[in-house]
Amino acid sequence: MSRGYEDRTGASKKLFERAKRVFAGGVNHNARFYEPYPISVSRARGQHIWDEDGNRYTDYWMGHMALILGHSPKVVVDALRSQLPNGTHYGLGSRLSVELGEEIQKTVPCAEKLRFCNTGAEATMYLVRLARAFTGRRVIIKMAGGWHGYNTELNKGVHKPFDRAESAGIPEEEQAYVKNVRFNDLESAEAEVRRSRGDVAAIFLEPVLGAGGCIPADKDYLKGLRELADKEGVLLAFDEIITGFRVSLGGAQELYGVTPDLATFGKIAGGGLPLGLVCGRNEILSLADPTRKEKFVSIGGGTFSENPLTMVAGLATVRYLREHAGTVYPKLGRMGEEVRAGIDREFAGSGVEAHTTGLGSLFLTHFGADPSNAEEAAREDKKTKHDYALRLMASGIFLLPGHPGGVSTNHTSEDIDYLIAQSRKFGESVKESVG
Ligand SMILES: Cc1ncc(COP(=O)(O)O)c(C=O)c1O
Known part of the structure; x- marks a missing residue:
């Protein structure tokens, strides 16, 4: 062939x-x-x-x-062209990052506050850290087939047999608190919550399982997970790196009418340049405020976070999508x-x-x-x-x-x-x- x-x-x-x-x-x-x-x-x-x-x-x-x-696209090319002579990398904040952040805040239901980084893998790693610090618990429930980038902990059970590290070089202990359950099967999540009772920080999933088969969540599945999470004091977190700004302007959370506590975005939000972001409830994201004295969660950014080229490309794209939604x-x-x-x-x-x-x-x-x-x-x-x-x-x-x-x-x-x-x-x- x-x-x-x-x-x-x-x-x-x-x-x-x-x-x-x-x-x-x-x-x-x-x-x-x-x-x-x-x-x-x-x-x-x-x-x-x-x-x-x-x-x-x-x-x-x-x-x-x-x-x-x-x-x-012309809107992105024009924005990049006008930014290029004004700096490709500041290593500091700018009006551009505030404006893109505000656009996302306005558009994404759960985004009371957010933090930019450069890739989806980083964003999902930060999400795990925030969820654990906020709840004081360790277990992250993810989906068999769920892909969240190359970060060490979540790189588990993406392919058959769906229960082990995807890579050599990851000791079992590193993923000991990441559990896979079956997508679109509420009972499978309930059973894991029961097994790990009192230690589950978050249920983290893609609303459309991407690499696992481009399979949308059943209509009531996300609602069922929201109820389960609320009942058990567990956070619900969505990986919207594919679905964000794609399945609707406000992502799958808007389309399904289910607001998670935390979410990650990337891809479209960067307008074709490298971007990841973690967003969610103010009281959770505020743990990453570097002026905090207690329970401070150290998450990035990184050297190239909020670089002005990504910011203008993201802004041009997200504004275009909002204006033409x-x-x-x-x-x-x-x-x-x-x-x-x-x-x-x-x-x-x-x-x-x-x-x-x-x-x-x-x-x-x-x-x-x-x-x-x-x-x-x-x-x-x-x-x-x-x-x-x-x-x-x-x-x-x-x-x-x-x-x-x-x-x-x-x-x-x-x-x-x-x-x-x-x-x-x-x-x-x-x-x-x-x-
Ligand atoms: C759902 C999902 N999460 C996370 C990632 C990782 O993002 P990145 O490749 O930017 O690290 C991807 C990438 O394809 C993805 O599809």
């Missing part, structure tokens, strides 16, 4: 050989490696990326789903629905068992039963999924194999029709090879 892909990506292949001599495994993020070798991007604009061989792709990976306005979100939701329904219709027509999950503009096709948690998603036919991604790439569509995709405001109905048509062709080829 990789022949069509390899025939047109010789320059990427060569560059990857060089990359392997420089970087461990040739990549700087594990998700970016796929067989036989990944494409190398030479430029990006709107809904498109181009590779080293000059092939153009309609991009649905969109920079790990960070680019809701597409690549290099009435058109952007309904349009993205409609297009996402068309993608999910169209792909499923074509595979059903070819007799291929496939289900496309997602919410709003997010989607991921599973070759197997319709999953409601990561364990079920892991049972699918991975080879067909990989073949599908390579076939799409060979026809000028980029979806990172095995990962969710996201529609941006730049995608057109022609783009979506083409994705659906190529899915039909793939379905027909699978049927022929089986038949």
Whole structure:
């Protein structure tokens, strides 16, 4: 299946050989490696990326789903251009960071106060520290399949068998107080709260399980978790690094009508530049006030936090989204629905068992039963999924194999029709090879 892909990506292949001599495994993020070798991007604009061989792709990976306005949107490019001569890094606060912070405060229901950093992995690490200090408890309940970045404690049970460290070099003790439960299964969370009674600091989850299968929380699941947390004096925390500013302006917490005590954001909020942030109730975030004498929680920031380039890119993006929310979100939701329904219709027509999950503009096709948690998603036919991604790439569509995709405001109905048509062709080829 990789022949069509390899025939047109010789320059990427060569560059990857060089990359392997420089970087461990040739990549700087594990998700970016796929067989036989990944494409190398030479430029990006709107809904498109181009590779080293000059092939153009309609991009649905969109920079790990960070680019809701597409690549290099004018509002962000203009903001960056006007900031560049005025400093790329202050190492101090500025009006720009206050303004982006205020935008987020205004938009995100739980964000009474927040702290910027540079990546999602940092933000989730800080969230854990804040939750433990506030409650005086140790256990963090997360979801099997839940991905919260590369930080040591939370890097547990993301993949099968969903109960151990994802990496060598992490002693068991480091993750002893992180427990995985089944997503969309309230009883599984209740059972862990019972087992760890009196020591649970927070239940921490992505409202749409991302790397675990692009699976949205059932309508009442988040409400059930909120009630459970309130009953047990446990904090409820959402990782909105994918869903924030994507499934609705105020994130999944606004869409589902469930306000968590703490949350992390990143991706879209940085407008395509590096950003992470932790936000939540004032009394929790206030523990990070460096003038505190007692119970002070030391969290970053870091050297490059609130750097003015990220601040202006984030501001331009979040303001644009707020000002155009009435058109952007309904349009993205409609297009996402068309993608999910169209792909499923074509595979059903070819007799291929496939289900496309997602919410709003997010989607991921599973070759197997319709999953409601990561364990079920892991049972699918991975080879067909990989073949599908390579076939799409060979026809000028980029979806990172095995990962969710996201529609941006730049995608057109022609783009979506083409994705659906190529899915039909793939379905027909699978049927022929089986038949
Ligand atoms: C839900 C979620 N949390 C955390 C992270 C980590 O963010 P970063 O890659 O910026 O460290 C990601 C990244 O993909 C994510 O999807």
